[in-house]
Amino acid sequence: MLRLRRSELCGTDASAEAAHPWAPVSTRGLPSAPAAVPPLEPATHAARPKPPRGGAVRGGVGGGAVRRGLGRGPCTAGAGPWRGGARASGARRAAGPDAGGSVRGGCCARYLGRCLRRRRSALRLPGASARCGLVMETQPRPFQLVVLGASGFTGQFVTEEVAREQVSPGRSSRLPWAVAGRCREKLQRVLERAALRLGRPTLPSEVGTIICDITNPASLDEMAKQAAVVLNCVGPYRFYGEPVVKACIENGTSCIDICGEPQFLELMYWKYHEKAAEKGVYIVGSSGFDSIPADLGVIYTRNKMNGTLTAVESFLTVHSGPEGMCIHDGTWKSAIYGFGDQSNLKKLRNESNLKPVPIVGPKLKRRWPISYCRELNSYSIPFMGADVSVVRRTQRYLHENLEESPVQYAAYVTVGGITSVIKLMFAGLFFLFFVKFGIGRQLLIKFPWLFSFGYFSKQGPTQKQIDASSFTMTFFGQGYSQGFGPDKNKPNIRICTQVKGPEAGYVATPIAMVQAALTLLSDASDLPKAGGVFTPGAAFSRTKLIDRLNQRGIEFSVISSSEV
Template sequence: MATKWRPYHLVVFGASGFTGQFVTEEVAREQAVAQGGSLLPWAVAGRSREKLQQVLERAALKLGRPTLSSEVEIIVCDVSNPASLDEMAKQATVVLNCVGPYQFYGEPVVKACVENGASCVDICGEPQFLELMHWKYHEKAAEKGVYIIGSSGFDSIPADLGVIYMSNKINGTLTAVESFLTIHSGPEGPCIHDTTWKSAVYGFANRRNLTKLRKQANLKPVPIVGPKLKRRWLVSYCRELGSYSIPFVGSDVSVVKRTQRYLHENLEQSPVQYAAYVTVGGLSSVVKLMFAGLFFLFFVKFGIGRQLLIKFPWLFSFGYFSKHGPTQKQMDASSFTMTFFGQGYSQGSSPDTSKPNVRICTQVKGPEAGYVATPIAMVQAAMTLLNDASDLPKAGGVFTPGAAFCRTKLIDRLHQRGIEFSVISSSEV
């Protein structure tokens, strides 16, 4: 990681956005302390000084502090102004990029960070953007000695680090994992800000570009160890959890697969097959989601349909997404559980001649996913970049969280902040 002195260890870019304000609060809550006991210098960045000042005032009020202005600087910059992004990046050791959708606003930030020697973490859940940034900037970032770490929020740290955690805990070799995400909500139900909805709309609309990108990459297939993991039906029943499930359409599968490729090719680890699902409860929930999914897939094909989806997120998502985002009451009542079911081989068993004989179940639990767990994950990823530099990949580059942090103390940091990793059961069969 670049060691050139910078005035700010952390810069929260997009701090006045819906998610950025929570990331700002989390950085302040962290009360990060540099070596020698001095306060860690940090700043917030965005288009409007007035709005950024308001974010700092709200954060101070929420945290019970008289002010944050004395310890936090303000940087005015705009994603449409490359020179202003360069100036921001020159002042930062790590940029926390909260400005999405990333396929529209993410690359200028990555470019500015790479060219000006700043590392960067984001909370992107858009596979096309994440994979494109790797192919365009990995070598340049390595030359500069900086780390560009995508998907460092709820998408996709619990899944990516969850598979690595299971691999470390199994008594043998892990070969295949299925994860099931369960969102627990209070009486008012869940709600997600429409920026995530916009990312999904444009992501599905451009999924052909992702297929094209992967074909152009022409990567050598990662070997399959043990039996091939069978994909479940579009709607399937998970007996262990007593719930119906559907495939999880976020970035988790893309991110985990890229991590497993890295671990296999660079650290000679046995690659793990992975599939991700989300539980949806009973049959009534399945029917509701099927209708929402059909509407979404139909409208997303056409320009006017995408405009309607973006203009009326609450209507087309059956109330799950809104332009206002969740209330504090909704966030306080919400949490998540990600349950992992894995299989593999005990020490001494051969995947070539025997069936998997080890079963293991682990969980990752945490607070509300989008605006509590995500800021925690993002800030702890940034702190890991700052404090665990000797355990990062030797050269810089564009990495998944698992590839960058597999040898660091990130899981311990997350555990201390309420995102808990645990083994539920492990047995030989």
């Protein structure tokens, strides 16, 4: 960053200059410099010695390190008086006028001074005082949202949800957005399908189209430069997620994904959290059914308890119609690769060397692999998704950064009667055996319908199956009422809350993802102060996301609350 006299740049009066004669002025956003260095005017004091021959001029005037504010001018040949930038100008000021002539800051300073004087009126806010410095122009991005992978199975539902949100009654102006993928024809068909379902024949002409490929970093950069928030629907994320995260961070773009793979989510935090914070962008994973209902459900339960919440158990119940339920095999593949690579996840967690989060109140006891939930009158098994990993990371963040009391968490899924238990036991045994071997994983991927007993297929669910399905997630929490501490006391208050919504994978997930992205755009003041890689609960705990979800059909409610 160059230090120039404000009177030279902004036309300030002598009194202002006397107060801060060498106030820093950012050079970011200035016009590119010409290739040749402008000649210096004759010095009024002792002539400056010529630099040694062969010295390189880096980046041209106003380029290279000057634009990046590294304190070094473009004329960097040799050392000493030929260095530009703040340090050199400071040395010349200390040495007196005879050391550096009348041109402060070197040739680059003279050129920048002339540029700033010519563009003073354009760069300053209307009516702003000259004392306020300069306000640089910024180019708005053409799209607020870009759906990456819009032609995929889940991506087409996310595309439809964004199109629905674009013309929602509460929106004052239409949302500028685009779809992105490898094939323009497929993207066009997705838009035509959404237009037909929503009764908006002009939709394809209202939405931008960006052609990019996960294997082409340059195309991802171009895509990211055009978006404020990218909705990444390209999975499995362990194979295709990192290039998108990297491109978004490098280009100052926030990113939302619907990943349910703990290894990818935790690895992205360790690799990119600091880089995202430096750029001021938000990378928020697991923002679909995995794991917004669970993560925000725990936060909602904590907020509704009149006291301190210490432990929560959640029970997921999936309701289906007469045609049953089905899930696309993309989720099946993610589960196969995740279970097949559990050793690396354990290694990652061991290497992180995190301090344990303190336990408040009695330790939450884990249930048996098959247990009976009396409150719901159903058998249950542990939920094998990302919910536990995500909620624990959120509770760590809230405890370490916001000094909130951490909550213990366990997740289960109800499976109905004894017949369903036996069926799932056989499916689970087959899965856990085959997933250990390469050939077994290939068989699981090739025949998802067979090995999952019909729960997963390459075709995915039919529209009738989607329309007839829904989910309910019930939370049972315990804690201490106000004024009643955990020291040598048992929890004396219990609370039951519930999150319920439409079909989980292809209705609730797009709703959650789109509303999370809109929250990034609308509730910026309630987000964490610095950017980074976050869980949904860490990013949105103080925003209005729960209210947005309630309005879109994912309902949070309190069932009961009582003291023991």
